[in-house]
Amino acid sequence: MAKPENKLSTATPLTPKKRAILVGASSGIGAALAQRLADEGYQIALLARRGKMLEKLTNEINQKHGETRAVYYIHDVTDHESVPELLKKIIADLGGLDTFIYNAGISFMVGLKKYDFEKDHQTFDVNVTGALAWFNPVAELFQSLKSGQIVGVSSVAGERGRVGNPSYNASKAALTCYLEALRNRLTRYGVNVLTVKPGPVETDMIKDAKGVLFPISAEQAAGDIFNAMRKRKQEVYTSARWRWIMLVLRNIPSIIFRKMTF
């Protein structure tokens, strides 16, 4: 766990600041979202396993703005036990918390005829259990504060079980469902819960995949996510066309879907 390099500046009545934690920040959508939030004046705590990349990103952000807007903490989301203490520390460093974003996620490409419990287990550990370890204390905090915003980056992949990646699909389905339940719990306390469902985004996750449909840049995804956060939406597809694609895909009868090869 790294110490924040510099001191974040305090908010004043004329320069209010939002404070966010972003888990899974080192690359892809997370890194792009970190940049975007800093551009919007947020003070952000960036978390990921890969310290070098985090450090580079943090420096880049702070240099760009000429002040400390980002601090980073090296954290492995499968280290569930460390979460409550780390959360407390980050809140003290940030001086509060308005937004929590869980973006950590992994996906293994498995062959159509392969079964690999180890990889499935790992996928669930990062995509689901790691998320729960953070969402629980954050939800409890926001519920008692009667304010706050929780953002979970799930996936369009969670809407159907497909032949190509059963555990990834299942993990994102679990995350989407959990976020829905959280929303139903927390909306009455004034807390916004946003489920993000990206289609293919040009990140490391899909760099080996072939025949990807309508990929978008991580920056575009980050822009869509930020706009949805600002409008306090419940759910956002990025890009937006995936809402309609998924409407069709969700309604393909099983008799046809099980014969498909994607």
Place this chain on the structure above:
Amino acid sequence: MKKLTLSHLGNFSHSLDATVYHIQPRFVEEIAEIFAFARENNLKIAPRGAGRSYNDAALKGGGIVLDLSLLRYIQAWDAEKGIIRAQPGLTLESLWQYILPDGWWPPVVSGTMKTTLGGCLGMNIHGKNNFKMGTIGENILEFDAILPNGKEVTCSPKKKSKLFYAMISGMGMLGIFTSVTMQMKRVYSGLVDVKEWNVPTLKDQLDALFEGAPENDYIVGWLDGTARDKSLGRGQIHAANYLAKDEDPDPAETMRVDFQTLPDTFFGIVPKSKLHYLMGLGLNNLGVWGVNTAKYIVGRDKNYRQPHAAFHFLLDYVPDWEKSYGKNGLIQYQSFLPKETALDAWLEMLRISQKRGLPTYLGVTKRHRPDKFLFSHALDGFSLAFDFKITNGNREKLAKMVQDFDKIVLNAGGRFYFAKNSETAPETARAFLGDESIKKFRKLKKHYDPQNLLSSDLYERVFLSS
């Protein structure tokens, strides 16, 4: 200690919202435990009284706010000598209500009576009689405090005087007051004689304060921030004097607490607790111009007698008045200027505020004298406080304007007050306090609180940022 939860806490002007661990000890002994707890958990502590500062003085986002308002007992009262000893959470309201029936009044009070003794000492408040009675610190005989290193000390102007003059005005950053001994002022009536008159320009206003101060116990000016050109800085002066012995035919009656109590309806009909909603409707450039112009035009030379509470605690006259500024709240910008430079600097500031479409909705002027406290805001001159409404659209413009104001004030040899301004930059604070004062403060801080256990958002913003 039981499990702590975070909660929201704001400031007087509803302009900040911090997420903090809010702790309210009921016994002095708990304070040392809270220090230990904070140390173990790597948390900072900001002391808080009534939270009546207009900025981030009593907030520490993500840290502990040590709310002392429940430590509010009067420990001793000598009605012969007028000496009171009380805990830091005692409000000025409870204080005057306790002592007035015996013929005493606090020598220095703020514009609201909701403030606590601890907060008043931490900021070293002044009243409308600063030129005569000094700041509250000048009326403190002695105080006890717990320091972050766990030591308990007693300070007075003679005993541990360095700490005495630094803790009073030290924003709560050196230790926690646990008991305050203070000299009260003898009064022979529950009433004061008030004189009121219009002043057509800022020059007349400052002249009136300057000439009026020696002759009156209290003097204060209201400034119409919307009046332009030749009328720039016009306003009204209110001066007040204690009644001499036997001037009040029935002092026992006028010194009763009930007699002092502010009415709870406006015009006898509108419940005052709801009045801030009505006021909110008029708090825009046009509305304030209308109200100010009317107030000035109907203003006449007047003499009347008024209860102490009604004269002093204008801010309590409409409960929750600060809510009328809406959800973004307000900022107060108060500057203290030497009598020689005040006029030109403030005329320039008034012109700037009007030109940029950001007129002040309330301006208040006072007469001051310098004092010996380490982080003193006062000087031989005047102060002018501006209230500005914050809107979602004006933040940037307002921020730029107060930066420009800071330059004008510094160039004119002015000072600022840590209970009020919320945007003071570290270099501005250095410039007006002087390197010497800051060095002295840092030395004390290093000695008594080397880990910066006591740390508010204000302190971090002004003293710990680069």
